[in-house]
Structures are given as structure tokens and as C-alpha cells.
Amino acid sequence: MTEQLDAGVAAWQIKESDVLDGREVGRARRRKEDARLVTGRTQWTDNIQLPGMLHVAFLRSPMAHARITRVDTSVARTQPGVVAVFSGADFAAEQGSLPCVWPVSEDIVIPDHPPMAVTEVRYVGEAVACVVATDRYKAADALDAIEVDYEPLDAVTDMTSALDEGGPKVHEAGNKAFTWTFAQGDIEAAFRDAAVRVERTFVQQRLIPSAMEPRAVVAQTDGDAFTLHSSTQIPHILRVMLALTTGIPEHKLRVVAPDVGGGFGSKLQVTAEEVLCLLITRRLGRPVKWTESRSEGNLTVHHGRDQLQRISVAADADGRIRGVKVDLLADMGAYLMLVTPGVPLLGAFMYSGVYKMDAYDFTCTGVFTTKVPTDAYRGAGRPEATFAIERMVDELAAELGMDPIELRRRNWIRHGEFPYTTVCGLTYDSGNYEAATDRALALFGYDRLRAEQADRRAREDPVQLGIGVSTYTEMCGLAPSRVLGSLSYGAGGWEHASVRVLPTGKVEVVTGTSPHGQGHETAWSQIVADALGVPFEDVAVLHGDTSSSYKGMDTYGSRSLVVGGVAVVQACEKVKEKARQVAAHLMEASPDDIEFSRGEFRVRGTGTSRTIQEIALATFAAHDLPDGFEPRLDADATFDPDNFSFPHGTHLCAVEVDTETGATRIRSYVAVDDVGNVVNPLIVEGQVHGGIAQGIAQALFEEAVHDADGNLLTTTMADYLLPSAADLPAYTTDRTETPATTNPLGVKGVGEAGTIASTPAVVNAVVDALRPYGVRDVPMPCTPERVWRALGQARTPQRTDGGLS
Amino acid sequence: MPRISVTVDGIRYDEEVEPRLLLVHLLRDRLGKTGTPIGCDTSNCGACTVLLDGRSAKSCSILAVQADGCDIVTIEGLSTDGTWHPMQRAFHEEHALQCGYCTPGMILAAIDLLHDDPDPSEETIREGLEGNLCRCTGYCTIVRAVRRGAREMSRDQEGAATS
Numbered sequence: 003m004t005e006q007l008d009a010g011v012a013a014w015q016i017k018e019s020d021v022l023d024g025r026e027v028g029r030a031r032r033r034k035e036d037a038r039l040v041t042g043r044t045q046w047t048d049n050i051q052l053p054g055m056l057h058v059a060f061l062r063s064p065m066a067h068a069r070i071t072r073v074d075t076s077v078a079r080t081q082p083g084v085v086a087v088f089s090g091a092d093f094a095a096e097q098g099s100l101p102c103v104w105p106v107s108e109d110i111v112i113p114d115h116p117p118m119a120v121t122e123v124r125y126v127g128e129a130v131a132c133v134v135a136t137d138r139y140k141a142a143d144a145l146d147a148i149e150v151d152y153e154p155l156d157a158v159t160d161m162t163s164a165l166d167e168g169g170p171k172v173h174e175a176g177n178k179a180f181t182w183t184f185a186q187g188d189i190e191a192a193f194r195d196a197a198v199r200v201e202r203t204f205v206q207q208r209l210i211p212s213a214m215e216p217r218a219v220v221a222q223t224d225g226d227a228f229t230l231h232s233s234t235q236i237p238h239i240l241r242v243m244l245a246l247t248t249g250i251p252e253h254k255l256r257v258v259a260p261d262v263g264g265g266f267g268s269k270l271q272v273t274a275e276e277v278l279c280l281l282i283t284r285r286l287g288r289p290v291k292w293t294e295s296r297s298e299g300n301l302t303v304h305h306g307r308d309q310l311q312r313i314s315v316a317a318d319a320d321g322r323i324r325g326v327k328v329d330l331l332a333d334m335g336a337y338l339m340l341v342t343p344g345v346p347l348l349g350a351f352m353y354s355g356v357y358k359m360d361a362y363d364f365t366c367t368g369v370f371t372t373k374v375p376t377d378a379y380r381g382a383g384r385p386e387a388t389f390a391i392e393r394m395v396d397e398l399a400a401e402l403g404m405d406p407i408e409l410r411r412r413n414w415i416r417h418g419e420f421p422y423t424t425v426c427g428l429t430y431d432s433g434n435y436e437a438a439t440d441r442a443l444a445l446f447g448y449d450r451l452r453a454e455q456a457d458r459r460a461r462e463d464p465v466q467l468g469i470g471v472s473t474y475t476e477m478c479g480l481a482p483s484r485v486l487g488s489l490s491y492g493a494g495g496w497e498h499a500s501v502r503v504l505p506t507g508k509v510e511v512v513t514g515t516s517p518h519g520q521g522h523e524t525a526w527s528q529i530v531a532d533a534l535g536v537p538f539e540d541v542a543v544l545h546g547d548t549s550s551s552y553k554g555m556d557t558y559g560s561r562s563l564v565v566g567g568v569a570v571v572q573a574c575e576k577v578k579e580k581a582r583q584v585a586a587h588l589m590e591a592s593p594d595d596i597e598f599s600r601g602e603f604r605v606r607g608t609g610t611s612r613t614i615q616e617i618a619l620a621t622f623a624a625h626d627l628p629d630g631f632e633p634r635l636d637a638d639a640t641f642d643p644d645n646f647s648f649p650h651g652t653h654l655c656a657v658e659v660d661t662e663t664g665a666t667r668i669r670s671y672v673a674v675d676d677v678g679n680v681v682n683p684l685i686v687e688g689q690v691h692g693g694i695a696q697g698i699a700q701a702l703f704e705e706a707v708h709d710a711d712g713n714l715l716t717t718t719m720a721d722y723l724l725p726s727a728a729d730l731p732a733y734t735t736d737r738t739e740t741p742a743t744t745n746p747l748g749v750k751g752v753g754e755a756g757t758i759a760s761t762p763a764v765v766n767a768v769v770d771a772l773r774p775y776g777v778r779d780v781p782m783p784c785t786p787e788r789v790w791r792a793l794g795q796a797r798t799p800q801r802t803d804g805g806l807s
Numbered sequence: 808m809p810r811i812s813v814t815v816d817g818i819r820y821d822e823e824v825e826p827r828l829l830l831v832h833l834l835r836d837r838l839g840k841t842g843t844p845i846g847c848d849t850s851n852c853g854a855c856t857v858l859l860d861g862r863s864a865k866s867c868s869i870l871a872v873q874a875d876g877c878d879i880v881t882i883e884g885l886s887t888d889g890t891w892h893p894m895q896r897a898f899h900e901e902h903a904l905q906c907g908y909c910t911p912g913m914i915l916a917a918i919d920l921l922h923d924d925p926d927p928s929e930e931t932i933r934e935g936l937e938g939n940l941c942r943c944t945g946y947c948t949i950v951r952a953v954r955r956g957a958r959e960m961s962r963d964q965e966g967a968a969t970s
Contacts, residue, residue, distance in 0.1 A: 138836075264908060521905070687948075727941075
């Protein structure tokens with residue numbers, strides 16, 4: 003292990019001191035954000051204490067599905083410290099319905115989603131009442147005094163049987179939310195006379211995103227305007243949606259995302275608690291705070307994944323893929339939240355992966371169940387698609403008796419073929435799958451590990467070695483607005499930036515992205531430092547507050563750099579052009595004769611120059627500016643790209659599987675990613691590492707489990723297995739750099755890549771280890787028990803009298 | 808109501824507390840020491856780790872009354888005269904944090920780990936930090952940071968011994 007960790011460091015040496023011709027972009031700058039985070043001077047939402055602030059606690063449904071017949075809050079109101087108690091009926095006239103902005107089909111069923119249940123509850127944890135009290139302990143105490151009578155209704159917990167006619171219904175309109183289809187090429191012809199056809203069913207288990215900071219909300223009002231602090235990824239979207247939901251005019255509502263402790267999609271939401279805290283503060287006129295406990299969060303923060311994938315691949319005898327057919331069931335949970343129905347669509351275009359093929363057919367049905375709604379979780383749709391295709395390519399290789407790398411080489415888009423329009427209609431702008439794969443194979447020692455695998459197989463070693471491959475790509479950088487519109491998404495995908503040059507030459511950048519751990523303050527400072535030639539330290543980045551940053555589309559879908567970072571570049575260009583006018587005027591030259599380099603405007607061919615700081619001061623004084631020149635260098639830009647971003651890479655995983663106990667140990671993990679040009683290699687490596695860890699977690703550890711009555715059994719971190727340092731390996735990482743051709747920075751998204759790539763690499767490795775025993779799949783998470791059962795089933799001849807016990 | 812006396816980051820506090828008040832809520836809600844965050848309610852995540860009489864403790868699993876008479880160091884009390892503790896520097900240098908929510912607990916747990924083993928192997932670090940969860944980093948950079956912090960702390964101690 004020690005040797006491997008050091009190898010990881012050696013593979014990508016990261017030194018802040020590396021001199022890059024004086025440029026900031028590309029430099030492994032240590033983060034500006036860290037100072038407050040390592041010293042505890044943080045501003046988490048729960049840290050906020052306001053004079054007269056009250057605390058909210060929610061009473062939540064203990065039943066997955068029930069009619070509410072009575073709520074009695076009278077005793078609770080008399081408890082010490084209790085200021086108010088509300089039930090759903092109290093809010094019914096004003097609470098509206100939580101928004102879903104992605105109606106994917108014309109006939110989609112979008113049920114009413116009251117923030118607090120009024121007549122019926124549809125998942126365990128749905129809010130039915132709340133107490134507002136002088137401290138958090140008193141609020142929690144008084145919950146016990148609220149009486150609620152429920153008339154139980156049937157839980158709906160299984161997606162497949164939920165679609166049966168005559169079964170219990172989650173909503174009046176039935177359990178089908180929508181069916182969405184997409185087809186390209188002649189799929190019948192592709193499958194009709196194919197030499198090989200492989201069909202598999204994969205379960206994408208339900209996951210709990212588990213950002214380390216639980217959600218918290220603070221709402222306050224001065225009687226006219228409202229301020230909402232929330233642990234959210236989307237202050238801008240939240241402001242619009244809350245205005246539309248509560249009727250508070252948008253200009254009277256300020257939303258602030260202070261320090262936010264991780265999101266991974268789980269804070270890309272408009273939550274019941276945000277709406278209700280606003281309504282409570284409106285009623286009581288006092289500031290209120292709500293902070294969830296982890297077990298409350300596991301019940302109520304939207305979950306991720308939860309799809310059932312039936313996938314078939316048809317290929318020629320030489321391994322050429324002819325077509326892919328996908329039939330998907332996606333568990334929506336009880337309601338459609340912000341982008342719930344759109345998540346499988348984000349995967350729909352990725353089932354062809356890095357491969358060329360003739361035809362593709364995709365059908366997805368969204369299904370209601372009595373569980374907490376699903377929505378975006380790191381990768382959102384793309385991990386599911388990538389898992390399915392990468393698992394299938396390994397299955398196809400096994401079927402053909404071909405090396406999985408060789409099979410991929412025969413099918414992938416070659417470097418010389420970019421830009422390439424895939425069977426799904428996406429145009430991948432750039433990529434070099436050969437380079438990333440060759441580098442990964444070398445770092446991994448592929449041939450040596452295959453030899454060891456053969457040896458262990460020959461010896462019938464009880465500990466078998468498995469090798470898993472994942473040559474992934476993904477579409478990210480959400481944008482472009484026109485494409486999102488064509489998919490019925492309710493908003494655009496542009497991003498906004500403002501650059502303000504202060505009198506002393508310091509620079510403030512206002513970004514519409516909303517970081518929650520990514521390091522935008524550092525990366526944006528690097529970009530601006532290069533663009534304007536100012537020191538890295540002279541740049542401040544403002545974000546996450548709609549009063550300072552009024553315009554933005556926030557952070558998710560690996561979009562911040564490729565959309566928001568480019569907006570920063572464009573705003574800087576405008577600043578530079580204005581400064582050039584002033585410089586030319588001051589030096590009595592034509593603007594066309596002014597050269598700009600590293601913060602200095604120079605009259606071409608002379609020694610006369612002015613620094614950008616001097617220009618800033620001259621513009622502030624405004625004593626001597628060109629005629630008609632507006633005395634400011636500040637500029638805005640809103641960028642809407644033409645295309646998505648397509649990072650790619652090759653991940654290789656070696657596992658040792660103990661065939662006697664079912665225990666899996668990751669022996670080595672190599673990731674070579676191509677995310678185009680890199681602004682800060684340290685931050686990129688961090689994103690890749692964290693992404694891989696979350697993908698491994700899906701492969702081996704995590705699963706949200708419900709019983710037949712719809713009770714979540716994994717409500718705590720004791721039951722839901724987030725991997726610790728002891729559970730995860732060291733990663734060997736490297737990069738190839740194929741610049742994106744669709745933005746001036748040449749960058750591609752990186753936030754989700756690791757998660758998308760790693761899950762199939764790990765599961766492919768586990769299955770590869772067990773293939774000699776006849777195992778063709780192990781359902782996720784591949785726990786020792788599941789591996790052991792898969793081995794048992796493969797070893798035991800199939801019985802016809804009721805199957806295996 | 809029980810009366811307790813605790814020293815937190817060098818300042819003595821005499822407080823009347825409900826017997827059920829958790830130490831972490833005393834720190835955060837009463838004393839304003841919000842540098843110590845809360846990540847779970849089952850003592851699994853370790854975000855709320857503080858040093859209690861020099862050893863790491865999860866402040867969500869201790870009642871304030873149990874800390875009576877104790878000396879507590881939180882992340883806010885780790886720097887001296889504005890100079891970061893070597894472990895704080897190491898976490899910054901090695902990019903061992905992203906969102907930073909687990910960081911206070913991770914740093915304090917790492918310092919306690921070095922108490923028992925000033926030159927820990929990767930395995931020792933990984934097992935020693937098993938009670939502190941991070942969702943962002945994948946842990947490699949945290950392991951590197953703890954090693955770096957250990958090196959710098961032993962160098963500081965050697966320096967102190969020879970000067």
C-alpha cells in the first residue's frame with residue numbers, strides 16, 4: 003500500500019513552485035478557501051445565530067403510505083418554550099407545490115407535492131407538522147405531544163410490480179409517471195442476424211448522497227423583504243423557484259448559500275423545509291432556523307440512482323458492436339422533485355459510450371413508489387449508462403473470448419475521427435482514447451497482472467485476481483440552453499460573471515456558480531490573474547449570495563469551469579478592451595498600437611507603458627479619459643456554450659476476491675483521465691480521487707434498503723456504509739490532455755468523471771475474478787455476502803423445483 | 808441545573824447546563840464555538856471531534872456535564888499567535904480538504920493518532936482515522952497530509968529539543 007501511494011504521487015508530481023512561464027493557469031496553487039476551513043472560522047448555515055431566533059423541528063410520517071385523518075397540536079402548543087405548532091392544514095392555502103422543472107414528456111404525470119402533507123403521506127419521513135420553539139431541544143421535545151391519526155394505505159415498494167394493473171396506487175393517476183423513448187438507426191437490422199447477442203439486467207441500487215454537512219435553513223424577514231440562508235448548491239435557482247412557490251416577489255427575496263459542506267447533487271433541490279421556513283418566518287415575523295439530523299436527512303434528502311436496466315448488445319463475430327438496446331425502469335419515489343424525471347435522460351445519450359455502432363434504442367419508464375423521491379446524485383444518469391455499457395463490453399469480450407481492451411480498441415472512436423457524431427446524435431469535440439488507455443495500461447502493469455491472474459486460476463488459488471476495465475466518456479458542463487430546451491428542461495444553461503476593477507487595481511469577480519467544496523475562489527483567481535495580468539492574491543471571488551451575485555445558474559453537472567469559468571474569461575476580455583482605450587488615451591497612441599502583456603499596456607515599439615493598476619486608478623479619478631468614455635473598467639459576460647463537454651479516460655482496477663469468504667480487496671487502481679486543459683492540477687486530482695471513491699462506494703458498499711412496508715432501514719451512518727479511509731485504496735492517477743475545442747480555455751468538466759468511471763471498473767474486476775466459476779454478474783453493492791451467494795449459485799446446478807434457497 | 812466548569816481553547820467557562828445537553832451543543836450554541844461542526848447523530852462521522860484533556864473525543868457523544876473540569880481544545884484553539892499548527896498546514900499543502908466540513912475533526916483525530924505513533928504507516932493512518940468520514944477527498948490526500956504533519960511535528964520537536 004505504501005509503495006502504491008508513493009507511486010501515485012510520483013505519477014503526477016504536484017508542486018506549487020513549478021514555473022509555467024509565469025502563468026497561473028496550470029499551476030498547482032494551494033487553495034484560498036482553506037484558511038477559514040482549517041481554522042474553524044467557517045460560515046455553515048447552522049452557525050448562524052440571530053437575535054430572537056426560533057428553532058423549527060418537524061414531525062415526520064412513520065408510515066410509507068397513509069391517509070391523515072386527524073392532527074391535534076393543542077397539547078404541543080402548551081409545552082414550555084413553544085411559540086407555534088403547525089400542521090399541513092395550516093399551510094394548505096399558501097404552501098403551493100414543490101417544483102419539478104423537467105417535464106420530460108407531454109403526458110407526464112406531475113402530482114401535487116405539498117411541502118407539508120395535508121391529507122395523505124407517501125413516504126416515511128414526509129413532514130406532517132412542525133414545532134417552533136425557543137431552542138432546538140424544546141422544539142424536539144414538543145413533537146412528542148402532537149397527535150396524528152393515520153389510516154394506513156398499501157405501500158408500493160417494487161418498481162416492476164408497481165406497474166401491474168389493479169395494484170395499489172401511489173397517486174390517483176397511477177404509478178407510471180412517463181415513458182420516454184429515443185431511437186437512432188435500424189435496431190431490428192442490427193440485432194436480426196448478429197453473430198453475438200448479449201443481454202443482461204443490472205440493478206442500480208438506491209443511494210444516499212450523504213454530503214457531510216446536513217441541510218440547514220435560516221429564514222428571516224424585516225416585514226417586507228426576506229432573506230433565506232440555506233445549505234444549497236443553487237441559490238439562484240432557489241430564489242426564482244421560491245418566489246414562484248411562495249408568492250414572495252423575487253426582488254423581495256435574497257438567498258444566500260454561505261459555506262456549504264458538499265452537495266453531490268443532493269443540494270440541487272428546492273426543499274420542503276426551505277419553503278416552510280420562509281412561510282413560518284412570514285407568519286411569526288421572527289427569524290427561524292432548522293437543521294436536520296443525519297437520520298432525518300437520510301429519510302428526507304432526495305436519494306440517487308435506483309434504476310432497473312435491461313440492456314442488450316448485438317455484435318459481429320469479430321467483436322464489432324452493431325447496436326445497443328436499453329429498457330429502463332427508473333424509480334421516481336413518491337413525487338417528482340426539481341429534476342427527478344430528467345435524470346435518466348441525462349444517461350439516455352451515453353449508452354453508446356466511446357463506441358461506434360449502427361443503431362440504438364432506448365426506452366425509459368419513470369415509476370412512482372412510496373419512497374423518498376430520487377433526483378440528481380453525482381453523475382445523474384451518466385454513471386448508470388456508463389456502468390451498463392462498460393459492463394456489457396466486458397460481458398461481450400467474455401462471450402467472444404477476447405481481451406476486453408482489444409474489444410474496446412476495435413470499437414472505440416479513433417483519435418483521428420474527432421469531432422465525431424455518435425449514434426445518439428452527440429458530437430464529441432475531442433478525445434484520445436488510445437493515449438489514455440496506453441498510459442493506464444503501462445501504469446497498471448496490465449500484462450503482468452493478467453499473467454498473475456492466469457497463474458492463480460491454474461493453481462485454483464482460493465484468492466482470485468480480477469481485472470476490471472472502464473473506458474468512459476460522459477457529457478457534462480450543463481448548458482447548452484437550446485439543447486436543454488429541446489429536452490423540455492425548464493431553464494437555460496448559461497453562466498454569468500462580472501469583473502470589477504477597484505481603484506487600487508485589485509479585482510473582484512462575481513460568479514454565478516455556487517461552489518461547495520470545489521475551489522472556485524482559487525481557480526477563478528488563477529484565470530483572472532492570467533487574463534488581466536494581476537497577482538493571484540489581488541483577486542477576490544464573490545459567490546453564493548443573490549444580493550451580490552444576482553445572476554447565475556449555480557453548480558452541478560460539472561458545469562462551473564466549462565461554463566462559468568469561460569464567462570469569467572469573457573468578462574476579463576471586455577475589461578481589457580476598456581483598459582486598452584484608457585491606456586491609449588493616456589499614452590497618446592492609437593488603441594491599435596497598444597500591446598497587452600502580463601498586466602502592462604505598452605505602445606508598440608516604444609518603452610512607454612502603463613500598468614493595469616495605473617489604468618484602474620486613472621479610470622477611478624476620471625480626470626482624463628477618452629471623450630465619451632464611461633468611467634469604469636467593470637464588465638459582465640454571460641456564456642452559453644454550443645455543446646456539452648466530453649471528458650474521458652481509462653480506469654483499471656485489480657481486485658483480490660476470496661472465494662471462500664466473498665471478501666473483495668482492491669489491490670490497485672489506476673485512473674488516467676483526460677479533462678482537457680487543466681487550471682489547477684491539485685484541484686483536478688482532488689475531484690478525480692473523490693469521484694473514484696464515490697464510485698467504488700456504489701460498487702462495494704452503499705445501498706439504501708427498504709423493507710416491504712416501505713420503511714428505510716439505513717437511516718443512520720451506522721447502517722448506511724459510507725467508506726472510511728480504511729475501506730479505500732490509494733489511487734494511481736495521471737492525465738492526458740486533449741483540449742476541448744468548444745471553449746477558449748480548452749477545458750472539460752471533471753466533477754463527476756471519477757464517479758462515472760469507477761463503478762464499472764470495480765464490478766468488472768469482481769466479475770472477472772469469478773468468471774472461471776461461471777459467475778456472470780454480482781449485484782451491487784458487491785458485499786462479501788453477495789459475492790459468496792453469486793459463487794454458490796454458479797457452483798450449484800440449477801434446480802427446477804423452486805430454485806435456490 | 809448542574810453547574811460545570813470547562814476550559815475551552817484556553818478560556819474558562821462556568822455554565823449551568825441541562826444534564827442532557829450534548830458537549831457539542833454547549834460548544835456551538837452556548838459558547839459560540841462554531842468551528843466544531845456536527846455531521847451525524849450516531850457518532851460515526853467524527854466531524855465533531857475535539858481534544859478532551861489531550862485525547863480525541865467525539866463531542867456529540869459526550870454530555871456537557873461529563874466534561875466538567877476538562878480542558879478542551881477545538882479547531883479554533885489549535886493555532887498559536889496566528890501560526891497554524893503543523894497539521895493545519897499539512898492539510899492545506901496536501902489539498903486534504905474540499906468542502907472542509909470533516910476537516911476540524913479529521914485534523915484533531917490525526918493529532919491524537921500521532922500521540923500514539925509519531926511516525927505512522929499508511930495502514931496505521933487509515934485505520935486510525937476510520938472513525939472520521941470524508942465524502943470529498945477519497946482519503947489519499949488526507950493520508951499524505953497526516954504523514955507530512957507527522958514529519959513537521961517531529962522536526963519541530965527535535966528543533967525544540969536542541970534549542
